[in-house]
Amino acid sequence: MDEKSLIMEAQKGDLDSFNRLVLAYQNMVYSQAYRMMGEPDSADDATQEAFISAFNKIRTYRGGSFKAWLLRIVTNACYDELRRRKRRPTVSLFPQNSQDDQNESEGWFPDPGEMPEEAAQRSELREAIESCLKKLPVEFREIILLVDIQGLDYKETSTVAGLPLGTVKSRLARARFRMRECLNQFGELFTSAHRFVGESG
Amino acid sequence: MMNDVVPPIEWEELSMFLDEQLNPKERERLESKLQQSPELQSALDELRALRSMLRSQPEIKAPRNYSLSTDTVGIQLKQRKGGSIFPALSFAAVIASLLFVFVFISDLTYGGPQVYQSTNVIEEQAEMQLMEKSLPESAQSGEEDGGIGEAQPVPIEPELGELEIMEAETEELKSSQDETRQIEPRYQSESQPGEAIDEVNNNLPHLLRYLILNRMALRTLEIFLVFVAVAAGLGAFYFYRKRD
Numbered sequence: 001m002d003e004k005s006l007i008m009e010a011q012k013g014d015l016d017s018f019n020r021l022v023l024a025y026q027n028m029v030y031s032q033a034y035r036m037m038g039e040p041d042s043a044d045d046a047t048q049e050a051f052i053s054a055f056n057k058i059r060t061y062r063g064g065s066f067k068a069w070l071l072r073i074v075t076n077a078c079y080d081e082l083r084r085r086k087r088r089p090t091v092s093l094f095p096q097n098s099q100d101d102q103n104e105s106e107g108w109f110p111d112p113g114e115m116p117e118e119a120a121q122r123s124e125l126r127e128a129i130e131s132c133l134k135k136l137p138v139e140f141r142e143i144i145l146l147v148d149i150q151g152l153d154y155k156e157t158s159t160v161a162g163l164p165l166g167t168v169k170s171r172l173a174r175a176r177f178r179m180r181e182c183l184n185q186f187g188e189l190f191t192s193a194h195r196f197v198g199e200s201g
Numbered sequence: 202m203m204n205d206v207v208p209p210i211e212w213e214e215l216s217m218f219l220d221e222q223l224n225p226k227e228r229e230r231l232e233s234k235l236q237q238s239p240e241l242q243s244a245l246d247e248l249r250a251l252r253s254m255l256r257s258q259p260e261i262k263a264p265r266n267y268s269l270s271t272d273t274v275g276i277q278l279k280q281r282k283g284g285s286i287f288p289a290l291s292f293a294a295v296i297a298s299l300l301f302v303f304v305f306i307s308d309l310t311y312g313g314p315q316v317y318q319s320t321n322v323i324e325e326q327a328e329m330q331l332m333e334k335s336l337p338e339s340a341q342s343g344e345e346d347g348g349i350g351e352a353q354p355v356p357i358e359p360e361l362g363e364l365e366i367m368e369a370e371t372e373e374l375k376s377s378q379d380e381t382r383q384i385e386p387r388y389q390s391e392s393q394p395g396e397a398i399d400e401v402n403n404n405l406p407h408l409l410r411y412l413i414l415n416r417m418a419l420r421t422l423e424i425f426l427v428f429v430a431v432a433a434g435l436g437a438f439y440f441y442r443k444r445d
Contacts, residue, residue, distance in 0.1 A: 019268040030263040044264060051267050055274060129258060147220075148255035154222060169222060173213035180251055 003066060010058050018055050021066075026051075028067065028150075029074045035145050036078040038134045046081040050074040068152060072160040075142060082138065132182035140175035147172055215245050219252060287440040294433035301426035308419060 001009075001017070003024070009017035029050055034043035050073050061069055133141055146157045147168075157172075158165045211234075217223050218231050235242050411418070 015269060015271060015274065022268050023266070026263040026267045027260040029267075031261040034261050040264065047263065047267055051269060052274065055269055125254070126258065129254065144255070148252055149258055151256065154220065169217055170213060172220075173216035176216050176248060176251060177212050179255075180247060183251070 007058070007061065007066060010055070011061070015055070018058065022051055025067070025070055029070060032071060032074050032145060032150065033078055035130070035133055035149070036075065036138070036141060037081065042078075042081050042085060046074065046077045049081065050077040053077060065152075065156060067150070068156045068160055071146065071150060071152070072162075075146075075160060079138075128183060128186045129179075132179050135182055136175055136178055140171055140178065143168055143171040144175035144179065148176075211241065212244065212248075215241070215248055219245070219248055287437055290433045290437035290440060294430050294437055297426050297430035297433060301423060301430060304419070304423060304426065308423075 001020070003021070006017045006021050010021060026047070030043060030047045033046040033050065034040065037043045037046060050070070053076075054070060054073050057073065133145070136144065142161060143157060143163075146152045146160055147154070152160065154165055154168055154172075157163075158168045161168065163171075214223065214227070214231055218228065223231065235245060
């Protein structure tokens with residue numbers, strides 16, 4: 001069954017069809033939530049909340065990009081979660097240090113056929129990017145994630161974020177500027193990253 | 202090396218140029234700038250590399266399966282129900298409070314003893330008129346029955362001295378009333394039953410006019426609004442606490 005048929009069945013209340021959509025999109029939704037929230041527990045809560053919300057609202061889906069529709073829901077769920085956490089801050093039982101960051105990156109999909117040295121450098125770059133993303137203000141992070149990581153165009157981003165096109169453009173430029181500043185601190189890593197980018201196309 | 206000489210405004214233009222968001226004129230202008238400025242060209246290369254790096258970031262694997270069960274959806278729907286009641290209750294509390302304040306102020310402004318007295322006076326006048334109308338009819342019907350009905354009251358003619366005294370007293374009373382009107386015109390105008398009613402009629406909508414003139418209904422509405430405001434407020438507070 002294709003995506004459109006699954007959506008139509010889910011709109012009729014078929015939970016199995018909806019769950020097949022969940023399986024298809026859960027990595028994408030979790031990735032967005034993880035990068036928005038910056039830590040796995042909140043990302044897990046936001047993802048769960050987003051899928052429940054999506055099931056409850058699926059009748060309001062009127063075509064267009066289902067991915068963009070889901071991204072809008074998960075983004076809203078992240079903001080709700082952030083507000084909730086701000087009202088009732090939680091204290092982690094475990095100390096947070098650089099070791100934790102290494103554990104968090106276990107969920108990355110491995111790149112088959114990659115040399116160990118390359119893999120190590122790529123992993124280092126990924127961590128640098130994640131670290132810089134965390135440092136961005138959430139409203140800038142949201143936009144750069146939608147455009148540069150999820151690959152939405154400006155118009156879709158404007159709809160998902162509920163912002164005017166001009167705001168999307170300026171926030172994206174500022175987010176990219178700050179990312180560049182941040183990655184600049186990693187020195188050689190960013191320079192050598194050009195090579196990886198060039199190789200991967 | 203990163204380029205730090207490009208000002209943020211040009212960086213924004215570069216960002217839009219990269220995503221093909223500039224109009225042809227802006228694009229042409231920036232392209233000529235890029236040819237003249239190696240720093241700007243370098244910044245564009247960095248921006249392109251940054252975007253490519255971000256786009257090549259892989260998805261993060263979800264730590265578990267997020268498929269929904271009927272139980273999860275059911276529980277969440279129940280919680281959501283509570284969540285959706287909260288805004289409705291708080292809205293009801295606010296509206297009820299505002300309506301109460303509005304009705305109460307209207308009551309103080311347009312209502313009060315003057316209007317209630319006026320309504321009583323008008324009712325009494327109406328009753329009197331009805332009685333006056335009914336009297337001659339009964340008298341007439343008595344004549345038609347052939348004079349068998351009640352005997353007509355015989356007017357008692359007062360003596361001449363008494364009549365003069367009564368006329369003099371009436372004249373005195375009239376003149377004292379005129380003086381009172383001249384000294385206290387405001388009091389007199391307020392005491393006119395029709396004017397207070399007219400003020401209510403002219404300034405208020407029909408429903409509120411009815412309520413102002415009907416004291417019992419007004420009090421009932423005020424009590425009802427207070428009850429709704431308090432109950433909805435408490436309910437909203439309960440669901441707000443429960444939601445968190």
